[in-house]
Amino acid sequence: MDYRTNTCGELTEKHLNKKVKLSGWINSVRDHGKIRFIDLRDRYGLTQLVINKESIQENLNDEDIISIEGEVSSRPKGTVNDKIPTGKIEVKVKKLEILQKCSFLPFEVNKDKEVSEDLKLKYRYLDLRKTSSMKPIIDRHEIFAIIRNYMNENGFIDIETPILTKSTPEGARDYLVPSRVNKGKFYALPQSPQIFKQLLMISGFDKYYQIARCFRDEDLRADRQPEFTQLDIEMSFINEEDIQELIEGLMKDLFEKKLNIKLKTPFPRIIYNEAMKKYKSDKPDLRTEKEKFAFCWVVDFPLFEWNQDENRYDPMHHPFTSPKPEDLKNLDKNPGNVMARAYDLVLNGTEIGGGSIRIHEQKTQNRIFELLKIEKKEADKRFGFLLEALKYAPPHGGIALGLDRIAAIMTNNESIRDVIAFPKNKAAKDLLTDAPSDVEEKQLKELGIDLRKAK
Amino acid sequence: MDYRTNTCGELTEKHLNKKVKLSGWINSVRDHGKIRFIDLRDRYGLTQLVINKESIQENLNDEDIISIEGEVSSRPKGTVNDKIPTGKIEVKVKKLEILQKCSFLPFEVNKDKEVSEDLKLKYRYLDLRKTSSMKPIIDRHEIFAIIRNYMNENGFIDIETPILTKSTPEGARDYLVPSRVNKGKFYALPQSPQIFKQLLMISGFDKYYQIARCFRDEDLRADRQPEFTQLDIEMSFINEEDIQELIEGLMKDLFEKKLNIKLKTPFPRIIYNEAMKKYKSDKPDLRTEKEKFAFCWVVDFPLFEWNQDENRYDPMHHPFTSPKPEDLKNLDKNPGNVMARAYDLVLNGTEIGGGSIRIHEQKTQNRIFELLKIEKKEADKRFGFLLEALKYAPPHGGIALGLDRIAAIMTNNESIRDVIAFPKNKAAKDLLTDAPSDVEEKQLKELGIDLRKAK
Numbered sequence: 001m002d003y004r005t006n007t008c009g010e011l012t013e014k015h016l017n018k019k020v021k022l023s024g025w026i027n028s029v030r031d032h033g034k035i036r037f038i039d040l041r042d043r044y045g046l047t048q049l050v051i052n053k054e055s056i057q058e059n060l061n062d063e064d065i066i067s068i069e070g071e072v073s074s075r076p077k078g079t080v081n082d083k084i085p086t087g088k089i090e091v092k093v094k095k096l097e098i099l100q101k102c103s104f105l106p107f108e109v110n111k112d113k114e115v116s117e118d119l120k121l122k123y124r125y126l127d128l129r130k131t132s133s134m135k136p137i138i139d140r141h142e143i144f145a146i147i148r149n150y151m152n153e154n155g156f157i158d159i160e161t162p163i164l165t166k167s168t169p170e171g172a173r174d175y176l177v178p179s180r181v182n183k184g185k186f187y188a189l190p191q192s193p194q195i196f197k198q199l200l201m202i203s204g205f206d207k208y209y210q211i212a213r214c215f216r217d218e219d220l221r222a223d224r225q226p227e228f229t230q231l232d233i234e235m236s237f238i239n240e241e242d243i244q245e246l247i248e249g250l251m252k253d254l255f256e257k258k259l260n261i262k263l264k265t266p267f268p269r270i271i272y273n274e275a276m277k278k279y280k281s282d283k284p285d286l287r288t289e290k291e292k293f294a295f296c297w298v299v300d301f302p303l304f305e306w307n308q309d310e311n312r313y314d315p316m317h318h319p320f321t322s323p324k325p326e327d328l329k330n331l332d333k334n335p336g337n338v339m340a341r342a343y344d345l346v347l348n349g350t351e352i353g354g355g356s357i358r359i360h361e362q363k364t365q366n367r368i369f370e371l372l373k374i375e376k377k378e379a380d381k382r383f384g385f386l387l388e389a390l391k392y393a394p395p396h397g398g399i400a401l402g403l404d405r406i407a408a409i410m411t412n413n414e415s416i417r418d419v420i421a422f423p424k425n426k427a428a429k430d431l432l433t434d435a436p437s438d439v440e441e442k443q444l445k446e447l448g449i450d451l452r453k454a455k
Numbered sequence: 456m457d458y459r460t461n462t463c464g465e466l467t468e469k470h471l472n473k474k475v476k477l478s479g480w481i482n483s484v485r486d487h488g489k490i491r492f493i494d495l496r497d498r499y500g501l502t503q504l505v506i507n508k509e510s511i512q513e514n515l516n517d518e519d520i521i522s523i524e525g526e527v528s529s530r531p532k533g534t535v536n537d538k539i540p541t542g543k544i545e546v547k548v549k550k551l552e553i554l555q556k557c558s559f560l561p562f563e564v565n566k567d568k569e570v571s572e573d574l575k576l577k578y579r580y581l582d583l584r585k586t587s588s589m590k591p592i593i594d595r596h597e598i599f600a601i602i603r604n605y606m607n608e609n610g611f612i613d614i615e616t617p618i619l620t621k622s623t624p625e626g627a628r629d630y631l632v633p634s635r636v637n638k639g640k641f642y643a644l645p646q647s648p649q650i651f652k653q654l655l656m657i658s659g660f661d662k663y664y665q666i667a668r669c670f671r672d673e674d675l676r677a678d679r680q681p682e683f684t685q686l687d688i689e690m691s692f693i694n695e696e697d698i699q700e701l702i703e704g705l706m707k708d709l710f711e712k713k714l715n716i717k718l719k720t721p722f723p724r725i726i727y728n729e730a731m732k733k734y735k736s737d738k739p740d741l742r743t744e745k746e747k748f749a750f751c752w753v754v755d756f757p758l759f760e761w762n763q764d765e766n767r768y769d770p771m772h773h774p775f776t777s778p779k780p781e782d783l784k785n786l787d788k789n790p791g792n793v794m795a796r797a798y799d800l801v802l803n804g805t806e807i808g809g810g811s812i813r814i815h816e817q818k819t820q821n822r823i824f825e826l827l828k829i830e831k832k833e834a835d836k837r838f839g840f841l842l843e844a845l846k847y848a849p850p851h852g853g854i855a856l857g858l859d860r861i862a863a864i865m866t867n868n869e870s871i872r873d874v875i876a877f878p879k880n881k882a883a884k885d886l887l888t889d890a891p892s893d894v895e896e897k898q899l900k901e902l903g904i905d906l907r908k909a910k
Contacts (some may be wrong), residue, residue: 003692003850007661023692023849025659042662065849069693086795099850100815125844128658137660141613148603158596161874163618163644163668164630164682166890175619176894176902177630177644180672181883182904185891189618189632195888196877203583204480206462206498206594213618213668217635235459237478239521360555385888389580394478394520395458395554421614422651428636431652433621433840435642439631448630450905451639 001097003067008024009045013088014439015072020047022024022047022098024069026131027110028354029060036060037090040068041110043134048075048090056096063102063109068305069095087159116262121431122423139258140407143300144211146257147403150250156209163189163213167382171318173217175226183448189215192400194318195386198358201396202389208234211403223415226428231361233355235400243355243399244297258410267295267345272302285349293409296346303327303340304371312373317342319368321356322397328364333335335371345401352406355399362390458522459756464500468543470527477502478522478554480584482565482909484515484829491515492545495523496565498589504512511551518564519586524550555752576886579877591874594713598862599666601685601712605705611664611688616651617696618644618668622837624771628672630681638903647855649773650841652689653813656851657844658894663689666858678870680859681883688810689853698810698854699752699781702800706750713865721798722750727757740804751801758782758795759826765803767828772797774823776811777852783819790826800856811853817845 003023008271026225027041037075038049038060049068051060060066070091081087106122120127127133151158164187167174174188187273190196193212200208206236212232218224235242248265255261268286273282275298282301286294303323313335315321323331327338341357359365369379379387404416417423424430444450458478466475482496493504493515504748506515506522515521525546561577562570564584575582582588606613619642622629624679629643645651646666655663690697703720710716723741730739730753737756738839758778759768768790770776778786782793796812814820820842824834834842859871869878872878879885899905 002694025849038682041659043659062784063847065847070901078737100846100848102847102848125654125657126662126847134660136659137614138612144613145603145607148600152600157593158599159592160668162682162877162879162885162890164670164879164890165885166888166892167894173635173898173901175632175642176898177632178904179883180628181674182891183909184893186894187891199580199887200583200876202580203589204496204498205583205589212813213615216617219630219636227617229615239457243823279844381847384599390558391555392518392520392581393555394480421655422617424617428634429618430620432654435617435619436632436634436642438635438639439622439641443628443631445907446628448907448909449633452713452903452905 001067007044008040008042008047009085011047011072011086011091012088013074015089017071017075019069020072021067022070022091026060026062026064026066029063034454040066043138044082045086047086048081048092049370050090051093051096053341058096058098060098060448061102062155063105064219065100065102067097068093091413106299118425118431121423121425124432128421133418134409136411136413137421139411140403142418143254143258143407146254147250148211150208150253154207154246154249156207157205159200159205159208159210161190161193161210161212166192175215175217178447178449180447191216191229192319193232195294195383195396197232198320198386198393199389201234201236202393203333204236204394208232211331220426220428221415225416225420226424229403230415231353231401231403233396233400234396236394236396238357238395238397240299240341240357240397243397244343247399247401248352251295252323255410257292261295262292263295267297269297269299271300272298273300281349282344282347283346283351286346287348294348298344298346299342301340301342301344303338303342304335306336309360310373313371315368316340317354317356319374320358320365322359322369323364331367331371341397343399345399347406347409350405350409351402352409353399353401355397357395357397360390360393360395362387365390368429432448456522458616462499463495463497463502464540466502466527466544466546468529470544471529474524475527476522476524476904477504477546481515481517481519481521483517484589489733495521498593500541501539503536504547504548505545506551509873510546513551515613516552516557518560519553520555520557522552522554523548529642533776573880573886576878576880579887583876588873591868592861592876595858595874598709598713598865599818599858601709602705603666604860605708606664606688607872609662609701609704611662614660614665616648616654616667618643618667620645620651628670628841631783632668633902635902641826646671647685648687649775650838651891652687653775653848653851654842654844656689656691658846659691659849661691663853675881675883677881678872680871680875681879683871684858686808686856687853688855688856689851691851692848693812693848693852695754695796695812695852698852699798702808702854702856710748710854710865716748718748718750722752724754726755727753728755736804738801738804738806741801749803753799753801754797756795756799757791758793758797759790762790765828768826770823770827771795772809772811774827774829775813775820775902777814778819778823784832786826796852798854798856802861802864805860805864806857807864808854808856810852812850812852815848815850817842817847820845 005382022040024040027039030037036051039046070093075090167188177187179185192214196384210232252263253261307314322341324339330338345353407419408416460476463479479495479497482494485492491506494501525548530545622643632642634640647669665687707718710718719725762769777796779794785793800808863871
């Protein structure tokens with residue numbers, strides 16, 4: 001069968017007297033004696049249906065999925081709804097077919113009643129029917145499309161990097177994947193494409209980007225997810241200002257196209273030490289009363305922070321961040337004073353991105369690993385291939401932006417869960433599919449692993 | 456420092472007498488007594504540099520990375536190269552800085568010498584410098600951009616689905632990820648977003664797409680990869696023809712924009728039985744002498760194929776494929792004769808995509824699981840949430856296209872490895888990063904797993 005000639009957001013007075021077919025969800029039924037009014041819903045909008053009970057007698061309820069044939073007519077005076085594009089018309093139904101009868105609902109859909117977080121996540125496919133749940137996902141799609149177009153127009157090449165890969169040193173735990181073919185060995189899911197994007201610069205791709213899935217096995221804090229999405233960027237033969245200008249242009253384009261807001265660039269640059277002194281924060285919220293969005297760059301970070309527990313320096317960003325050239329001489333005698341060529345992008349008091357000019361000299365990279373007390377043997381084992389590759393590296397740098405966070409802020413949502421179609425809960429569980437779950441002994445055997453007995 | 460005013464593919468006679476800065480790789484050095492000619496290379500092209508040995512004496516070799524300042528001038532008559540856009544000019548170098556000295560190369564870069572596959576993969580970042588290696592990756596990017604624009608313009612919403620998820624029944628082994636937070640339990644990496652895209656239809660997204668990473672733990676055949684990329688599509692309230700028209704429009708757009716080839720649509724439809732009879736193949740190669748690309752749809756597949764070993768039916772596509780309505784009555788007495796609402800897209804004798812109208816009735820889905828001898832308990836455990844969700848499902852269907860394969864065919868490459876930036880070898884190893892690799896006892900302990908002792 002043909003299900004529809006039009007969507008539920010499309011019909012207006014232009015279509016008067018036309019015969020149409022519509023399919024969608026019953027958003028509400030209002031019974032007026034011999035006549036029933038139905039709001040039929042799909043992604044595109046609502047259309048009012050008028051049903052004569054004498055000719056069409058089916059029992060109809062909220063969330064039933066139906067397909068109808070009918071004729072577009074004007075709404076009687078006084079019943080026009082100016083709030084929706086289809087508010088001046090209604091469809092007089094001649095024929096109706098129920099495509100799916102909705103027998104039971106765990107909660108009311110598209111009404112404004114409070115539903116528990118767990119129930120919403122278990123029935124996420126019903127929760128997403130709610131306009132306020134669906135819209136942020138569509139907004140996210142639009143945000144991504146604007147970003148991709150900007151990057152493409154600026155000569156960046158979108159390149160996919162591996163997800164089954166090797167541990168990268170980003171400071172969190174890796175998710176591991178046991179290899180069946182190479183028993184006893186494991187892939188790691190990437191915490192970021194950091195190393196691969198540096199390798200792409202060594203290849204000469206010059207300008208790389210990717211909207212990349214990243215993974216961190218953290219004890220989940222308030223608003224983190226085990227998998228998240230970042231806009232990953234790397235460029236060759238550039239300085240800090242080149243990255244910053246690119247990102248300012250991107251944000252300007254994005255906020256204008258999506259929110260019709262003109263951002264002022266350049267964004268303020270705040271020196272890390274000043275930020276800490278003046279705002280007691282390295283992600284200051286610079287909003288003033290009239291401004292909804294306040295960006296700034298925080299720059300001139302120290303390269304290291306002292307780790308009291310481990311009696312060693314830790315990288316403030318990551319171990320591939322370049323020291324400022326004028327501070328290279330301090331690397332030996334006063335590492336704590338060495339400044340980094342790093343920059344964070346802050347929006348409304350939230351860090352939404354960070355990047356740096358990278359080390360492109362093998363010697364300096366080795367020295368940094370020494371200072372971080374990563375032993376030569378360990379460094380060679382974990383990053384040997386990168387150290388080797390750096391012998392062939394051009395000057396390069398980049399940035400990564402947290403797209404879940406950016407989408408949440410732009411759509412005025414508190415949590416990144418609201419802009420993720422199928423988020424996990426705070427215990428890293430997917431309540432909808434019940435992942436993670438038990439697997440069969442046969443599978444474990446094939447992978448050459450065993451569960452440890454609890455003690 | 457500022458590294459460049461122009462790229463190496465940009466300068467022409469329009470720039471004569473301009474002072475410029477360029478940065479890039481030395482592609483070749485030709486020594487002519489007092490003068491050295493260098494071809495400087497970047498992603499954008501080659502520019503000829505002229506160096507007076509009296510003023511610039513540095514030792515210069517292939518693949519050194521340099522930055523130069525100089526003046527654009529005409530090449531002397533007889534030395535013009537019409538094959539490249541920069542072939543009429545050269546840059547007279549005034550200043551030169553070596554940014555990275557290339558001391559040793561495991562193989563010659565950008566020359567046409569044969570290099571072993573293993574060595575190429577280990578030094579993939581150098582292999583990618585070769586124009587013939589880099590170009591397919593850039594072509595892939597362009598192909599993806601055209602596809603995304605087409606999908607966006609046609610009202611499809613790009614939605615990310617989880618990578619840490621639950622086992623899906625696609626017929627291959629899942630990669631498993633042990634959960635640290637939920638010890639003894641495992642995520643599975645998706646073999647496809649199949650279930651999630653059906654859930655999105657149940658939510659009412661109407662038109663979904665994603666360029667999705669998928670994972671299959673197979674014993675690798677000739678040209679498979681553990682992770683691969685597919686264009687994943689799903690639509691509601693549609694029939695087979697709607698999907699087929701959409702994809703024909705996409706292919707037409709893609710081949711015209713990328714290859715300047717006008718495809719004829721609609722593509723021929725070949726009935727599965729006819730294809731097997733006439734071509735002895737369900738992916739016939741319909742190329743005739745003058746045609747470089749021949750598409751066809753193979754349709755009217757049986758729903759099941761008999762599995763002799765297991766004494767049961769297996770799904771010909773996957774267990775969510777809808778039977779033809781007129782065959783529903785045969786489901787009990789003659790399942791082998793039931794036809795499926797499935798369709799494969801074939802290009803030059805290769806299956807590049809497959810899809811179907813899905814089952815959207817819980818009852819039919821339960822019946823199919825019975826016929827596949829998936830026990831009720833097992834079905835509930837593995838797909839209970841989907842069976843539950845189907846109670847709320849509109850009619851829907853979709854398709855998935857193998858983008859690695861499509862990119863390989865369009866770029867005239869034999870192997871999908873040539874269109875993947877960092878492919879794995881036939882043993883599922885990444886020779887560059889040495890993944891998969893050993894992990895520490897501490898990590899295994901945290902994950903609650905042990906390696907099995909080899910017997």
